[in-house]
Amino acid sequence: MTVEVTADFATAADPFRRELLAHCYRMLGSVHDAEDLVQETYLRAWKAYGKFEGRSSVRTWLYRIATNVCLTALDTRTKRPLPFGLSTSATETDSLTQDHEVPWLEPFPTDPAAIVTERESTRLAFVAALQHLPPRQRAVLILRDVLRMTAAETADELDMTVAAVNSALQRAHAQLKDLTEEQITEPAEAKPLLDRWVKAFEAKDIPAIIGMFAEDVVWEMPPFPQWYQGPEMVAWHLTNQCPAVPHGARMIAVEANGQPAYGLYLREEDGVFRPFNLQVLEVRDDRITRVSSFFDLSLFPRFGLPSTA
Numbered sequence: 001m002t003v004e005v006t007a008d009f010a011t012a013a014d015p016f017r018r019e020l021l022a023h024c025y026r027m028l029g030s031v032h033d034a035e036d037l038v039q040e041t042y043l044r045a046w047k048a049y050g051k052f053e054g055r056s057s058v059r060t061w062l063y064r065i066a067t068n069v070c071l072t073a074l075d076t077r078t079k080r081p082l083p084f085g086l087s088t089s090a091t092e093t094d095s096l097t098q099d100h101e102v103p104w105l106e107p108f109p110t111d112p113a114a115i116v117t118e119r120e121s122t123r124l125a126f127v128a129a130l131q132h133l134p135p136r137q138r139a140v141l142i143l144r145d146v147l148r149m150t151a152a153e154t155a156d157e158l159d160m161t162v163a164a165v166n167s168a169l170q171r172a173h174a175q176l177k178d179l180t181e182e183q184i185t186e187p188a189e190a191k192p193l194l195d196r197w198v199k200a201f202e203a204k205d206i207p208a209i210i211g212m213f214a215e216d217v218v219w220e221m222p223p224f225p226q227w228y229q230g231p232e233m234v235a236w237h238l239t240n241q242c243p244a245v246p247h248g249a250r251m252i253a254v255e256a257n258g259q260p261a262y263g264l265y266l267r268e269e270d271g272v273f274r275p276f277n278l279q280v281l282e283v284r285d286d287r288i289t290r291v292s293s294f295f296d297l298s299l300f301p302r303f304g305l306p307s308t309a
Helices: 001-029 029-050 060-074 116-120 123-128 135-146 149-159 160-175 187-203 206-210 231-240
Strands: 213-219 224-230 249-255 261-268 274-286 286-294
Touching: 001 029, 001 060, 001 116, 001 123, 001 135, 029 060, 060 135, 060 149, 116 135, 123 135, 123 274, 123 286, 135 149, 135 160, 149 160, 187 206, 187 249, 187 261, 187 274, 206 231, 213 231, 224 231, 249 274
Parallel strands: 213 286
Antiparallel strands: 213 224, 249 261, 261 274, 274 286
8 A cells, every 4th residue: 555545544534533432432341442443443444445435434434344343343252241230239248359250341531522422422321231232233222322323324334224223223222221311410510529529538538428429329349249339338338348548548530431530549558659449430410329440450541540649
């Protein structure tokens, strides 16, 4: 391929890299896998660019390649869940045990300036729900409901009939019918609450922490399959199982899945604050409704978080 064609490809394709990353993340539930599949998409597209006839836009063409790359990858991968909903909530008699056999859902770094579609369609609850759909239904729902493609366009992308697309979308909607449609509060709108959260958590002020919770709050911690529901159970967990001590933690704000998130650092014996987990919060009506704490320290550099705080 000539230098000129390669330059033309880069100019035409590079503007869509970020949205294709979000697309692959919705399909796979893993930012690690999504990055690999976007690379595979661009490699395939680059090799085929000399034969691209322009019968569709470059964006539509890239989405077709990316979607099929994702579907192929899903042939050998299992769904990525979150602990909530996999089993009943934990009790005071349950011990914490990590389960690394489960490929847990991962959080996705989002830019506060990202387009509304990306922010809303990468919410943790939505992406977690997508993982329970068969891969082709998942692709149809994303193409139709998130990317707003027509049934005909979706059929062309997936080599399906329009009738098959409509049927798959109907089945996907039926399976996701219980997914809440309530509006999550944006991080900027929740700043006063979040400021209090940081202050209370760094001080390990349990009464102040649980005072910010909704009555049905969920606290989950992949790769721990155990999860807790309700302020009293979360308070018990923080009191008896969380190793943080008052003023022994620091938090650095980031954003994940269009939601407020924090890199949590704990002070170790040498006095240095080192990564402990990445918290992703869901806020509704000035109450924290869910805290998903990810104990995957490889996420810290992906979110631009430092190695010490």
